[in-house]
Amino acid sequence: xxxxxxxxxxxxxxxxxxxxxxxxxxxxxxxxxxxxxxxxxxxxxxxxxxxxxxxxxxxxxxxxxxxxxxxxxxxxxxxxxxxxxxxxxxxxxxxxxxxxxxxxxxxxxxxxxxxxxxxxxxxxxxxxxxxxxxxxxxxxxxxxxxxxxxxxxxxxxxxxxxxxxxxxxxxxxxxxxxxxxxxxxxxxxxxxxxxxxxxxxxxxxxxxxxxxxxxxxxxxxxxxxxxxxxxxxxxxxxxxxxxxxxxxxxxxxxxxxxxxxxxxxxxxxxxxxxxxxxxxxxxxxxxxxxxxxxxxxxxxxxxxxxxxxxxxxxxxxxxxxxxxxxxxxxxxxxxxxxxxxxxxxxxxxxxxxxxxxxxxxxxxxxxxxxxxxxxxxxxxxxxxxxxxxxxxxxxxxxxxxxxxxxxxxxxxxxxxxxxxxxxxxxxxxxxxxxxxxxxxxxxxxxxxxxxxxxxxxxxxxxxxxxxxxxxxxxxxxxxxxxxxxxxxxxxxxxxxxxxxxxxxxxxxxxxxxxxxxxxxxxx
Amino acid sequence: xxxxxxxxxxxxxxxxxxxxxxxxxxxxxxxxxxxxxxxxxxxxxxxxxxxxxxxxxxxxxxxxxxxxxxxxxxxxxxxxxxxxxxxxxxxxxxxxxxxxxxxxxxxxxxxxxxxxxxxxxxxxxxxxxxxxxxxxxxxxxxxxxxxxxxxxxxxxxxxxxxxxxxxxxxxxxxxxxxxxxxxxxxxxxxxxxxxxxxxxxxxxxxxxxxxxxxxxxxxxxxxxxxxxxxxxxxxxxxxxxxxxxxxxxxxxxxxxxxxxxxxxxxxxxxxxxxxxxxxxxxxxxxxxxxxxxxxxxxxxxxxxxxxxxxxxx
Numbered sequence: 077x078x079x080x081x082x083x084x085x086x087x088x089x090x091x092x093x094x095x096x097x098x099x100x101x102x103x104x105x106x107x108x109x110x111x112x113x114x115x116x117x118x119x120x121x122x123x124x125x126x127x128x129x130x131x132x133x134x135x136x137x138x139x140x141x142x143x144x145x146x147x148x149x150x151x152x153x154x155x156x157x158x159x160x161x162x163x164x165x166x167x168x169x170x171x172x173x174x175x176x177x178x179x180x181x182x183x184x185x186x187x188x189x190x191x192x193x194x195x196x197x198x199x200x201x202x203x204x205x206x207x208x209x210x211x212x213x214x215x216x217x218x219x220x221x222x223x224x225x226x227x228x229x230x231x232x233x234x235x236x237x238x239x240x241x242x243x244x245x246x247x248x249x250x251x252x253x254x255x256x257x258x259x260x261x262x263x264x265x266x267x268x269x270x271x272x273x274x275x276x277x278x279x280x281x282x283x284x285x286x287x288x289x290x291x292x293x294x295x296x297x298x299x300x301x302x303x304x305x306x307x308x309x310x311x312x313x314x315x316x317x318x319x320x321x322x323x324x325x326x327x328x329x330x331x332x333x334x335x336x337x338x339x340x341x342x343x344x345x346x347x348x349x350x351x352x353x354x355x356x357x358x359x360x361x362x363x364x365x366x367x368x369x370x371x372x373x374x375x376x377x378x379x380x381x382x383x384x385x386x387x388x389x390x391x392x393x394x395x396x397x398x399x400x401x402x403x404x405x406x407x408x409x410x411x412x413x414x415x416x417x418x419x420x421x422x423x424x425x426x427x428x429x430x431x432x433x434x435x436x437x438x439x440x441x442x443x444x445x446x447x448x449x450x451x452x453x454x455x456x457x458x459x460x461x462x463x464x465x466x467x468x469x470x471x472x473x474x475x476x477x478x479x480x481x482x483x484x485x486x487x488x489x490x491x492x493x494x495x496x497x498x499x500x501x502x503x504x505x506x507x508x509x510x511x512x513x514x515x516x517x518x519x520x521x522x523x524x525x526x527x528x529x530x531x532x533x534x535x536x537x538x539x540x541x542x543x544x545x546x547x548x549x550x551x552x553x554x555x556x557x558x559x560x561x562x563x564x565x566x567x568x569x570x571x572x573x574x575x576x577x578x579x580x581x582x583x584x585x586x587x588x589x590x591x592x593x594x595x596x597x598x599x
Numbered sequence: 600x601x602x603x604x605x606x607x608x609x610x611x612x613x614x615x616x617x618x619x620x621x622x623x624x625x626x627x628x629x630x631x632x633x634x635x636x637x638x639x640x641x642x643x644x645x646x647x648x649x650x651x652x653x654x655x656x657x658x659x660x661x662x663x664x665x666x667x668x669x670x671x672x673x674x675x676x677x678x679x680x681x682x683x684x685x686x687x688x689x690x691x692x693x694x695x696x697x698x699x700x701x702x703x704x705x706x707x708x709x710x711x712x713x714x715x716x717x718x719x720x721x722x723x724x725x726x727x728x729x730x731x732x733x734x735x736x737x738x739x740x741x742x743x744x745x746x747x748x749x750x751x752x753x754x755x756x757x758x759x760x761x762x763x764x765x766x767x768x769x770x771x772x773x774x775x776x777x778x779x780x781x782x783x784x785x786x787x788x789x790x791x792x793x794x795x796x797x798x799x800x801x802x803x804x805x806x807x808x809x810x811x812x813x814x815x816x817x818x819x820x821x822x823x824x825x826x827x828x829x830x831x832x833x834x835x836x837x838x839x840x841x842x843x844x845x846x847x848x849x850x851x852x853x854x855x856x857x858x859x860x861x862x863x864x865x866x867x868x869x870x871x872x873x874x875x876x877x878x879x880x881x882x883x884x885x886x887x888x889x890x891x892x893x894x895x896x897x898x899x900x901x902x903x904x905x906x907x908x909x910x911x912x
Binding site: 109111112117118119120191193233247249250251253269270271272273307308309310311313314315317318320321323449476477478479480482483484486501503507515516518522523524525526 | 629630631632633635636637638639640641642643644645646647649650652653679681682683684689692693748751752755756759762763764765766858859860861863867868870871873874875876
């Protein structure tokens with residue numbers, strides 16, 4: 077058989093020799109293109125993954141979701157917790173050779189806080205944040221904020237990356253134009269081709285933490301590749317073929333039909349990307365009929381079958397999804413089963429129909445917004461269409477691409493004026509780990525995310541959460557939150573799915589969570 | 600002739616103005632909000648509004664349109680909302696792969712389709728003619744992406760002769776460049792070959808019935824000369840017209856082909872920009888495509904004079 081390349085071998089020999097490649101190169105296909113370099117300005121997962129390569133964080137999260145020091149040497153609390161001093165480790169340097177100073181961290185925290193849900197809570201507690209000297213960051217708080225260190229170390233987007241003061245002084249609603257950090261990889265600006273290619277090289281000056289924590293974003297971040305390349309391949313079938321032919325090493329995320337094909341390849345491994353699931357939700361418009369009526373929202377619970385929604389995304393393999401999911405990501409400390417009874421047990425369309433009638437549903441139009449271009453939300457939209465049709469409601473279906481949906485769902489008006497009633501979404505598991513990161517639980521009416529629930533009891537519990545330091549206290553509040561949420565339903569939990577990733581069998585020691593490029597190596 | 604060329608080039612100005620107005624207006628009324636895409640799924644309305652303001656998307660239509668036109672007239676197509684790169688830079692980065700793909704496809708298609716059509720006309724009614732017509736029907740019927748997947752499966756995965764995806768710049772060497780483009784060019788060329796072959800056959804059949812062809816045969820002129828020197832030259836005008844019209848097919852097909860073979864060209868840039876609602880990029884690329892299409896039509900008109908001396912401008 078004619079071997080690859082031999083078909084053009086004679087000609088290729090005449091061609092200019094390719095530039096010498098570093099010995100250890102990882103070729104990776106991201107879930108979507110890296111369009112922007114600023115993980116604070118936009119909160120896409122690819123921007124976050126890129127962010128963790130280029131920038132470091134004061135604190136990281138270990139495999140048990142505990143917060144561990146990264147750039148920080150440690151912190152002290154004084155004045156009954158109202159003065160917190162975080163000290164930077166000595167010897168940290170940005171990729172341009174500049175030392176990392178407390179002033180950089182202060183500017184970065186200020187910028188991050190204006191875009192992060194937890195950061196915005198922090199701003200409410202904060203009197204002042206300043207640099208006592210080049211290594212000490214001082215938080216002066218109005219009252220104790222027990223979630224402070226956690227907020228600085230959670231990998232929930234936007235992550236509190238420490239940028240240089242020069243970059244961090246950029247308006248948080250404008251993107252930074254450079255990716256210069258102190259993380260384990262240097263971004264190769266000159267090679268970046270938006271829409272197709274991005275590259276990073278190992279930063280030899282990276283200063284790993286002496287903390288031996290292992291897991292997600294904590295620990296020494298030992299890099300085993302000289303260079304990581306991201307090749308954007310928009311078509312899953314093409315990316316799979318490239319993986320099978322050996323052109324790439326790792327394909328981040330794929331639909332189930334492609335994973336079935338890849339699982340048959342002995343040279344490849346198909347695995348769940350993260351032990352955490354992507355929680356799915358059915359969000360309803362609380363401002364307009366019929367879902368402004370809590371009894372009508374609750375009526376749906378009799379028939380909602382979480383398994384229907386998540387298996388539509390990842391197929392029927394049980395390891396790839398979870399049901400009986402509440403308002404916090406399963407497997408994280410605040411997840412609980414309080415008040416989840418209505419989502420479990422036998423499902424009944426007839427019971428839902430009766431409950432809808434009893435609640436006063438009178439044929440008001442229900443407009444379902446769905447996507448056609450994102451696997452998870454498209455699959456859930458199809459299940460939701462079937463679900464509402466079985467309920468014999470006055471259903472109006474509006475499918476579009478994601479770009480149109482996110483605009484349309486901002487319309488607060490009635491259906492007759494272009495508004496909407498219900499839509500399904502999937503989020504990163506890290507977004508739903510606590511009330512600080514969990515914006516979908518926000519229930520402060522018009523200021524909340526689309527759906528605009530107004531549930532004062534939930535907001536009060538959320539604020540209580542920020543004041544309690546002990547995990548057991550936080551867990552008790554999380555149970556209360558879930559009980560209220562199951563009664564008022566800011567949204568209906570639809571279960572959780574695990575995204576699948578595929579890579580060459582020769583790649584080992586991958587850190588589970590998201591696309592993380594430390595730890596992983598080639599045998 | 601020179602005056603005609605100048606007139607035609609000047610005529611592109613109002614055409615481009617109308618295209619610009621349409622593109623801008625359509626995007627203005629089309630659903631979608633880049634600010635909401637940037638802000639993400641969990642963003643609050645206030646966050647989205649702040650981003651919208653920072654992007655200038657809250658300003659009135661006329662202000663935005665006027666500013667955009669003024670910038671275009673000054674050679675500035677704007678800056679991508681998402682990448683923050685100038686649109687001209689993004690287009691420059693993507694022109695080479697698309698141009699390479701289209702040129703290779705054009706060469707491949709013309710060099711295969713014209714002889715196919717000529718032979719089919721010559722062997723009219725025989726199995727050769729039927730095979731050519733069968734191929735033409737197949738070429739029209741099978742979508743580009745299906746051809747692409749089949750080719751990639753056979754030549755990249757099974758035979759391991761060619762890469763599945765990607766693009767190598769011409770400066771890296773002719774053969775690496777060619778290696779990446781062979782499969783996409785064949786996939787994209789299928790429908791184009793079918794179109795040109797059908798038109799060539801139909802036109803040649805008509806020309807071959809003409810008196811001067813019978814005269815040439817009677818004079819003992821060889822079959823090859825009759826076909827390629829006498830008949831084909833007279834059949835060239837409709838063929839060249841179809842090649843020109845087919846450029847639109849190529850542009851549309853390039854969008855799909857570039858996605859299937861992960862070629863970072865203008866087609867993918869367009870699709871990505873549309874999905875993200877990156878207005879400046881969409882506007883820039885559509886303007887460019889329109890301009891190219893107008894120029895191709897001009898070129899085709901000028902080529903008529905080469906094939907038919909009776910045509911004068």
